[in-house]
Amino acid sequence: MIDSLMSVSTRNALSKLSETVGSGAAIAPATPAAGEASFGDVLSQLTGAVGDKLKAAEATSLSSMTGDVPTREVVSSVMEAEQSLQTAIAIRDKIVQAYLEISRMQI
Template sequence: MIEAVTSIASLSKGRGLESLSETTTTTTGILGGQPVQTPGMVDGQSFASVMSNMATTAANNLKAAEQASFDGMTGKAPLREVVDAVMAAEQSLQTAIAFRDKVVNAYLEITKMQI
């Protein structure tokens, strides 16, 4: 399961997502020479890097929860830390599932469009 989530981060390479980072550039605005971000940029990051970071964070949360569970069973970690780690992993997993559902729905909507 964790390996499958970790492999999502590698999808940004070689699948056309790297072209998103090439098409989004920061330009200089008219007022005061301030840098202006294009709509595809979030804090100077491309869509592909944001998705890669999100997948990496979700995988790390799942691994931390698994390790905390093992530590809790052996008595190395208090119950509170185990519960916190498992809840963080659950939240990450729910976010990933919600994002996946949105992507699938968007794909289905695109396939329904008439050409």
């Protein structure tokens, strides 16, 4: 699911970031304290939750074709999935924007 949310430019920007940090840069990656989730784990959970909502909305809309699910429930499910997807896209855009801002900083 994460591949469908990330555009090519986003993947390129994130891969450049990981190459910069991994190539002996002075920045040491922060490790989370015991019991805390890392930023990557939080993003993984976010994309998983968005994927689950999209799958549920699709299943609900397919069930409505057979008449098993009322239209109101289909609309609610699709709207919730759309809102989750828009939130995930907004977060992705903010992450890319922050990376680009950091890459423009002079060292």
